[in-house]
Amino acid sequence: MIQQLVAGIDIGGTNTVFGLVDFSGNIVFKETVPTEHFPNPKDLVEEVGEHIKRSFLRFDGKYQLAGVGIGAPNGNYFKGTIEFAPNLKWKGVIPLAQLFSELLNCKTILTNDANAAAIGEMTFGGAKGMQNFIFITLGTGLGSGIVVNGKMVYGHDGFAGEIGHVIMFADGRQCGCGRKGCLETYCSATGIKRTYSDLLMSHHRHRRMDRMVDNAKFIYDKAMQGDKDAIEAFNCTGDILGLALANSVAYTSPEAIFLFGGLAQAGDFIFKPTIESFEKNLLTIYKNKIKILPSQLTENNAAILGASSLLWNEIAVK
Amino acid sequence: MIQQLVAGIDIGGTNTVFGLVDFSGNIVFKETVPTEHFPNPKDLVEEVGEHIKRSFLRFDGKYQLAGVGIGAPNGNYFKGTIEFAPNLKWKGVIPLAQLFSELLNCKTILTNDANAAAIGEMTFGGAKGMQNFIFITLGTGLGSGIVVNGKMVYGHDGFAGEIGHVIMFADGRQCGCGRKGCLETYCSATGIKRTYSDLLMSHHRHRRMDRMVDNAKFIYDKAMQGDKDAIEAFNCTGDILGLALANSVAYTSPEAIFLFGGLAQAGDFIFKPTIESFEKNLLTIYKNKIKILPSQLTENNAAILGASSLLWNEIAVK
Numbered sequence: 001m002i003q004q005l006v007a008g009i010d011i012g013g014t015n016t017v018f019g020l021v022d023f024s025g026n027i028v029f030k031e032t033v034p035t036e037h038f039p040n041p042k043d044l045v046e047e048v049g050e051h052i053k054r055s056f057l058r059f060d061g062k063y064q065l066a067g068v069g070i071g072a073p074n075g076n077y078f079k080g081t082i083e084f085a086p087n088l089k090w091k092g093v094i095p096l097a098q099l100f101s102e103l104l105n106c107k108t109i110l111t112n113d114a115n116a117a118a119i120g121e122m123t124f125g126g127a128k129g130m131q132n133f134i135f136i137t138l139g140t141g142l143g144s145g146i147v148v149n150g151k152m153v154y155g156h157d158g159f160a161g162e163i164g165h166v167i168m169f170a171d172g173r174q175c176g177c178g179r180k181g182c183l184e185t186y187c188s189a190t191g192i193k194r195t196y197s198d199l200l201m202s203h204h205r206h207r208r209m210d211r212m213v214d215n216a217k218f219i220y221d222k223a224m225q226g227d228k229d230a231i232e233a234f235n236c237t238g239d240i241l242g243l244a245l246a247n248s249v250a251y252t253s254p255e256a257i258f259l260f261g262g263l264a265q266a267g268d269f270i271f272k273p274t275i276e277s278f279e280k281n282l283l284t285i286y287k288n289k290i291k292i293l294p295s296q297l298t299e300n301n302a303a304i305l306g307a308s309s310l311l312w313n314e315i316a317v318k
Numbered sequence: 319m320i321q322q323l324v325a326g327i328d329i330g331g332t333n334t335v336f337g338l339v340d341f342s343g344n345i346v347f348k349e350t351v352p353t354e355h356f357p358n359p360k361d362l363v364e365e366v367g368e369h370i371k372r373s374f375l376r377f378d379g380k381y382q383l384a385g386v387g388i389g390a391p392n393g394n395y396f397k398g399t400i401e402f403a404p405n406l407k408w409k410g411v412i413p414l415a416q417l418f419s420e421l422l423n424c425k426t427i428l429t430n431d432a433n434a435a436a437i438g439e440m441t442f443g444g445a446k447g448m449q450n451f452i453f454i455t456l457g458t459g460l461g462s463g464i465v466v467n468g469k470m471v472y473g474h475d476g477f478a479g480e481i482g483h484v485i486m487f488a489d490g491r492q493c494g495c496g497r498k499g500c501l502e503t504y505c506s507a508t509g510i511k512r513t514y515s516d517l518l519m520s521h522h523r524h525r526r527m528d529r530m531v532d533n534a535k536f537i538y539d540k541a542m543q544g545d546k547d548a549i550e551a552f553n554c555t556g557d558i559l560g561l562a563l564a565n566s567v568a569y570t571s572p573e574a575i576f577l578f579g580g581l582a583q584a585g586d587f588i589f590k591p592t593i594e595s596f597e598k599n600l601l602t603i604y605k606n607k608i609k610i611l612p613s614q615l616t617e618n619n620a621a622i623l624g625a626s627s628l629l630w631n632e633i634a635v636k
Contacts (some may be wrong), residue, residue, distance in 0.1 A: 074603075083603075132474040146569060148466050148473075155466075155571025156450040157607065162568040165601045167561060177601055243485060250480040251464060251569045253473025283483045283495055285392075285401070289475065 004066035007052050007104070008308030010113060011035060011072035011096070013087035018048055020055060020063070021308035025124035027301060028063070029055045041082075041094045049103040067107040068100045069310030071116030071303060078158035080110045086176065109310040113137070115152055115161060117297065118145025119313050120306030121258055126296035132254045134245075135295070136163065138263035138270075141176075142184035142191075148252050163248060164188070168240060187241040189216035189262055196233040203229060220266045234269040241270075242277025249286050260295035260302065322384035325370050325422070326626030328431060329353060329390035329414070331405035336366055338373060338381070339626035343442035345619055346381070347373045359400075359412045367421040385425040386418045387628030389434030389621060396476035398428045404494065427628040431455070433470055433479060435615065436463025437631050438624030439576055444614035450572045452563075453613070454481065456581035456588075459494070460502035460509075466570050481566060482506070486558060505559040507534035507580055514551040521547060538584045552587040559588075560595025567604050578613035578620065 005028065009018040012035060019030035031051050038044035056063060074085040080097025082090065101108040111119075118135035121127040127135070131150045137143040142164030146153040153160045164184035165177055172181025173194065185191050196219050222230035245257055263270055275292050282290075297305060323346065327336040330353060337348035349369050356362035374381060392403040398415025400408065419426040429437075436453035439445040445453070449468045455461040460482030464471040471478045482502035483495055490499025491512065503509055514537050540548035563575055581588055593610050600608075615623060 132478075148471050149469060151467060153466050153570055156573040157571055157604075159603050160450075160569065160571035162571075162601055162603075166565045166568050167599060170561065179599070179601070243488065247484045248569070250484050251478065251566070252471055253475055253478035253480075255474040281485060281497070283480055283497070285477050285480075286475075 002061065003063050005063045006066050006308040006311040007068045008304040008306070008310075009048060009068065009070045009100070010116070010303030010307050011070065011075075011082070011088070012113075012303075013073070016044060016048065017303050018051070019304040019308070020052070020065075021305060021312070023312060025305055025309075027304055030304065036089060039089060041090050041096060042099060045096070045099040045103055049100065052104065065104060065106050066315065067109070067311040068097075068104060069116065069307040069312075070096060070100065070108065070110040071113040071307040071310075072096065072110060073113060075110045075112040075115075076158040077109070077111040077115070077152075077154045080108065082110075107311065109314065111152070111154070111158075111310060112143070112161075113303065113306070114143025115145040115154075116306035116310055117143075117260060117295075117302055118147060118161075118258075118306070119152060120297055120302060120309040121260075121295055122147060123309035123313050124297065124305050126258060126293055127256065130255050132252060134163075134248055134252065134254045134257045136245075136257065136259050136264075138188055138259060138261040140188060140190055142188045146252055147254075153252075163244065166244060166247070168244060183240070183244050187237055187244065187263075192216050192219055192233050192237045192263060195236050196229060199229045199232055199236075216262055216266075220269065223266070223269050231269065234266060235273045237263070238270055238273025238275075239277045242274045242279075243281045245274070245292065246278050246281035246283075246286075249282060249290060253286065254290060256291040256293055258293050258295045260297065262299075264294055265299070320379065321381050323381045324384050324626040324629040325386045326622040326624070326628075327366060327386065327388045327418070328434070328621030328625050329388065329393075329400070329406070330431075330621075331391070334362060334366065335621050336369070337622040337626070338370070338383075339623060339630070341630060343623055343627075345622055348622065354407060357407060359408050359414060360417060363414070363417040363421055367418065370422065383422060383424050384633065385427070385629040386415075386422060387434065387625040387630075388414060388418065388426065388428040389431040389625040389628075390414065390428060391431060393428045393430040393433075394476040395427070395429040395433070395470075395472045398426065400428075425629065427632065429470070429472070429476075429628060430461070430463075430479075431621065431624070432461025433463040433472075434624035434628055435461075435578060435613075435620055436465060436479075436576075436624070437470060438615055438620060438627045439578075439613055440465060441627035441631050442615065442623050444576060444611055445574065448573050450570060452481075452566055452570065452572045452575045454563075454575065454577050454579075454582075456506055456577060456579040458506060458508055460506045464570055465572075471570075481562065484562060484565070486562060501558070501562050505555055505562065505581075510534050510537055510551050510555045510581060513554050514547060517547045517550055517554075534580055534584075538587065541584070541587050549587065552584060553591045555581070556588055556591025556593075557595045560592045560597075561599045563592070563596050563610065564599035564601075564604075567600060567608060571604065572608060574609040574611055576611050576613045578615065580617075582612055583617070
């Protein structure tokens with residue numbers, strides 16, 4: 001019997017990662033190309049498409065392509081487009097789903113990367129069987145995917161689930177979106193770096209943030225060594241994240257909230273203050289019944305699994 | 319042909335209003351009993367049930383009862399219960415749907431009053447045909463119902479949609495829920511009274527809030543007379559409400575947001591500052607495409623229509 005595979009494609013600012021995934025979430029082929037090498041999105045589509053076609057030739061008829069799932073920044077599920085993504089060099093509206101669908105002659109679904117990862121968690125990860133959950137990616141920014149009644153919330157326009165841009169503090173930190181005080185300016189790799197820097201400046205006025213603090217992993221390593229400012233940076237981040245998640249519960253009352261991404265790998269340093277603040281700030285009817293859990297997807301494979309699950313999820317529902 | 323009617327019952331702290339509603343939203347019978355006269359909820363159920371039975375006798379076989387819909391404070395859709403409602407004298411968990419279902423021998427659906435009103439808006443009001451919208455009641459508190467993909471969001475536990483208890487300001491105003499800074503302490507009849515009182519105290523230190531300000535209508539009348547403090551109270555309320563609604567959009571990206579209740583009847587005094595703040599605080603991708611609208615349900619009939627629509631909506635979906 002010929003087995004079906006789905007192509008999962010994750011478009012990132014630096015790299016485009018893609019692979020072929022079977023129904024159980026096994027990745028049978030995986031490849032990376034640098035997104036920046038393709039100023040014209042059509043060229044990227046052809047390059048990726050060629051790789052996928054060549055794989056199937058090598059499989060010698062054992063597999064067939066059931067469809068393509070794409071996770072992309074500013075991806076619009078309804079239109080299959082990437083729209084004005086600040087982290088990509090492609091400007092305007094890119095009909096990426098259509099381009100892949102025409103080239104590979106199969107069903108193609110596109111959504112933003114955080115939504116794709118959320119569906120990945122539901123299809124292959126810790127949210128299997130859950131009808132209501134929230135998925136948070138703590139990367140350079142804060143992405144989110146909200147699942148209600150077993151379905152991704154896309155909203156009226158396909159752009160639902162931007163919890164990273166909930167304004168936490170009027171006149172707070174400047175956000176890349178042009179507004180101030182957005183959650184992701186505090187709770188993300190970028191956010192905790194700013195917090196750590198602020199703490200260093202206020203506690204040790206003579207010290208300036210050194211150039212080594214170019215990633216959040218540095219702050220984790222410092223915290224592991226007992227550095228008080230690093231531990232406090234995690235506590236401040238968890239305080240704000242816990243409040244934001246408690247507020248989020250008042251919207252969709254989920255069974256669980258999953259944290260994914262570099263910052264979520266800091267274990268207790270981030271989970272402990274987040275859960276403390278979460279429970280403290282929850283309305284009584286919600287207390288002690290909503291789990292805050294680490295994502296069960298591995299950092300390396302989440303993007304491909306998430307993108308492929310866009311298709312697997314719809315096939316499974318039918 | 320025998321026509322079907324649904325009983326819509328709204329349990330309030332003071333009164334229980336109920337009626338019989340046809341498929342088009344016509345109320346063919348309506349009655350009110352004082353909730354407080356029934357310390358035992360079973361007695362209220364019997365009283366209301368008797369009224370409903372007697373009506374059908376009078377109809378002389380022209381109608382039959384298709385079901386009962388109930389809107390109630392702290393109503394739980396999944397369990398059909400009222401749970402620990404602070405505004406009712408009934409303590410603990412009341413299985414109200416079961417009591418009505420047994421007495422009247424028909425399907426009974428119960429949810430909280432704001433959810434019921436939201437489904438009323440979708441079935442009989444301005445949200446007809448909308449798949450994604452948010453419904454806000456500005457009464458003593460701030461209630462909300464969220465519709466996603468054409469369905470009410472109940473969440474994992476049946477308690478979703480408590481936007482009134484989103485914490486807007488850490489260490490803000492004391493809320494009846496025991497926490498501080500909840501949206502409803504600012505944006506509700508109670509909230510605007512506190513704001514107006516604060517403004518009077520700060521602008522005219524010699525004046526104390528007089529006892530006449532026992533309802534928000536008084537502030538509306540003052541604003542109509544050009545009273546600057548009253549107008550500023552509306553502006554402050556709209557500022558915060560607009561921000562809260564802009565944040566809400568980041569969750570479910572609705573087509574429209576409906577405002578219902580006494581405060582929503584203040585027209586431009588509340589809508590203008592709310593919409594200004596809303597658009598100012600929206601993420602760019604959402605700007606200029608989400609409508610903030612007054613509810614199309616009349617204040618008098620909304621509760622009964624909303625409660626009855628719980629049944630009509632499920633019947634219509636099938």
